[in-house]
Amino acid sequence: MSFFADRNHELHVEDVPLSRIAEQFGTPCFVYSRAALTAAFQAYDEGFGAHPHLICYAAKANSNLAVLDILARLGSGFDIVSGGELKRVLTAGGDPQKVVFSGVGKSETELREALATGILCFNIESESELQRLARIASDMGCTAPISLRVNPDVDARTHPYISTGLRRNKFGVSVEDALRLYHYAHRTSGLRVTGIDCHIGSQLIELAPMQDAARKVVSLVDKLAKEGISIEHIDFGGGLGIRYTDEAPPDRGQFVQMLLSCVGDRQYKIMIEPGRSIVGNAGILLSRVEYLKHGQEKNFAVIDAAMNDLMRPALYDAHHDIRTVRGKKAAVAVYDVVGPVCETSDFLGTDRALAIAEGDLLAVMSAGAYAMSMSSNYNTRPRAAEIMVDGSSVHLVRARERIDDLYAGEICLPD
Numbered sequence: 001m002s003f004f005a006d007r008n009h010e011l012h013v014e015d016v017p018l019s020r021i022a023e024q025f026g027t028p029c030f031v032y033s034r035a036a037l038t039a040a041f042q043a044y045d046e047g048f049g050a051h052p053h054l055i056c057y058a059a060k061a062n063s064n065l066a067v068l069d070i071l072a073r074l075g076s077g078f079d080i081v082s083g084g085e086l087k088r089v090l091t092a093g094g095d096p097q098k099v100v101f102s103g104v105g106k107s108e109t110e111l112r113e114a115l116a117t118g119i120l121c122f123n124i125e126s127e128s129e130l131q132r133l134a135r136i137a138s139d140m141g142c143t144a145p146i147s148l149r150v151n152p153d154v155d156a157r158t159h160p161y162i163s164t165g166l167r168r169n170k171f172g173v174s175v176e177d178a179l180r181l182y183h184y185a186h187r188t189s190g191l192r193v194t195g196i197d198c199h200i201g202s203q204l205i206e207l208a209p210m211q212d213a214a215r216k217v218v219s220l221v222d223k224l225a226k227e228g229i230s231i232e233h234i235d236f237g238g239g240l241g242i243r244y245t246d247e248a249p250p251d252r253g254q255f256v257q258m259l260l261s262c263v264g265d266r267q268y269k270i271m272i273e274p275g276r277s278i279v280g281n282a283g284i285l286l287s288r289v290e291y292l293k294h295g296q297e298k299n300f301a302v303i304d305a306a307m308n309d310l311m312r313p314a315l316y317d318a319h320h321d322i323r324t325v326r327g328k329k330a331a332v333a334v335y336d337v338v339g340p341v342c343e344t345s346d347f348l349g350t351d352r353a354l355a356i357a358e359g360d361l362l363a364v365m366s367a368g369a370y371a372m373s374m375s376s377n378y379n380t381r382p383r384a385a386e387i388m389v390d391g392s393s394v395h396l397v398r399a400r401e402r403i404d405d406l407y408a409g410e411i412c413l414p415d
């Protein structure tokens, strides 16, 4: 990760030393690299060469307006999963004609708003949703562009909580149901069949399951074409993993090559919905050591970031590398790195060998995706500030929450 590297014995983001950011904005805070974001997007984009394509960044991975804005300027589309994300994308300057709307539980209001906005495509996840959308579209006197999310029933071999492409998962419709529903959509006014999509899981580090899924989807597309239902785009979803510690996921170019070869000389626009692989390694969580606690069995480094800032370790037992910001003379000891939240699962890392003293800064690496976007106010902890580094410039892109914001909407009972 060259965008996050040691220079003169101090960890920098691009050209900016992290200690300067901590001084200016306090800790904990998320620090993102614009260059890292850009490079990740471009690796996908360039992989497609001249083949018609659209990269729809999955906004849920990190929906900060500055992140969305940077990607929109690069030509990115967006995969959204709520009306809230639609508003964010539009506010950040995203093009509605590059927005696809995924998710199993789109409400009546969300569907209406997205229809009124004129998005590119609704990625439909059930028969009931298809019927609801048809009714709303007729009601509004418009036509809804649709794609069916096909569940290809492949094992993505990732953590069960982030696997989505098995029959037992709640997502999408089976290949058999898809055929029937495409025919229904084809003959239903208010609906226009424009594509097909799938998404089998997240943090995938093998190409094979994604290739299995892609082949199944393409063969379904061929079948549909034979039955007189033609589509314009194939959306292969997101899911490509990143290196948190020693994983070796295929690179973005290889992934795109695999898709291109599955599609062959068929003339479909190819879409993908990457989230983690665009932002994951473009951000870190910067935190300060509050206390070192040497117990009989374990040593603890109690830091000022916690599971409410980054819940992946508590939720998935996920590993994030933790690095010291400045080389220190302190003795190396093995620590569990924990936060102040009152839960045993409140750890950012376990058994880490670190040379640290109280007051030192630590960087929790690979914290650009599913970190701030999954954060909470548990223990009435204000959400962390977010900073975007661009070369040697530093931009505050979300102010640290203030405590009174946290209960601003709460109301005590009358006397």
Ligand SMILES: *Cc1c(COP(=O)(O)O)cnc(C)c1O
Residues within 6 Å of the ligand: 058, 060, 061, 079, 102, 103, 199, 201, 202, 203, 237, 238, 239, 240, 273, 274, 275, 276, 277
């Ligand atoms: C979450 C999600 C994505 C993004 O997944 P990543 O693993 O972050 O790339 C893409 N598509 C859909 C439908 C999703 O739910």
